[in-house]
Amino acid sequence: MSSSPERTLPQTNRGLRGRPWTDYALFAVLVGPNVALLILFTYRPLVDNIRLSFFEWNISSPTSTFIGFDNYREWFGRSDSWQIVGNTLFFTAAAVIGSMVLGLGLALLLDRKLLGRNLVRSALFAPFVISGAAVGVAFQFVFDPNFGLVQDVLARIGIESPNFYQDPTWALVMVTLTYLWKNLGYTFVIYLAALQGLRSELSEAAAIDGASGWTTFRRVILPQLRPTTYFLSITVLLNSFQVFDIINVMTRGGPLGTGTTTMVFQIYDESFRNFRAGYGATVATIMFLVLLAVTVYQVRIMDRGDQK
DSSP states (O other): OOOOOOOOOOOOOBOGGGOBHHHHHHHHHHHHHHHHHHIIIIIHHHHHHHHHTTEEOOTTSSOOEEOTTHHHHHHHHOHHHHHHHHHHHHHHHHHHHHHHHHHHHHHHHHTSOOTTHHHHHHHHHGGGGSOHHHHHHHHHHHTOTTTSHHHHHHHHTTOOOOOTTTOHHHHHHHHHHHHHHHHHHHHHHHHHHHHHTSOHHHHHHHHHTTOOHHHHIIIIIHHHTHHHHHHHHHHHHHHHHTOOHHHHHHTTTOSTTTSSOOHHHHHHIIIIISOOHHHHHHHHHHHHHHHHHHHHHHHHHHHHHHHO
16 A cells, blocks of 8 residues: 655744744734833833932932932931831831721622612722822811811710821821722722632532631631732732822821821922932832832742742
């Protein structure tokens, strides 16, 4: 019997690792514009900001003076820098923990079949899409110590309202609560979507075994929400660390100088009020390094959790 002729495969012009060059061309076409935009609008300004931190520059002047690490030495030596760091840490910690705990609690509640739950879901998410400046203006009246809603509620139970605009501690609490109210819808929606994607059979098995609601939540639901919690911890941290609009509208960094000033507000204050763009760039660089370190640490923890 004659052997059948061998099938010859079509020859293709292949690039590295056996892939057709068209794959690389398509990759370059799709990814190239995004990479170019990132380099132009993210990485180039970042590098330029780090370079500027070594200069003394008044933004109204066409010239700048190289001063090395003097801006950094000044920032670490100033007493108000540590108050500003404390304000930033308090605001960020309260925003991250508060929004995630409250968001998860509301998501658990509104994941059930309740009358009017879709309306309540929409109402909870609505503040997130409102401008931070608009929210700040509205909450100026809410926290007004003479005529505000908070003052009225406290007066009905016989408690005198704090002076949110004169006491630095209460002013910081005020802007933190305002930010929580505005951004709670974000964590709520993400947790709600995660809850709807959980494996219901695990909870049913726990109920059959007689596990209590708290045990089911702690041993069944929370472990499945770990990736979502890691994701929210990073995004909420980055967002809360960079809040500017609410603080600018409600307190302008005061009272008493730096009562509610955070690192982001200090960047604006030094660059555009004091006209010290080099010093403002120094604060921005320090904040970038802190956020980079925290994010890398969180990602490493997330990777370890996924490997277990």
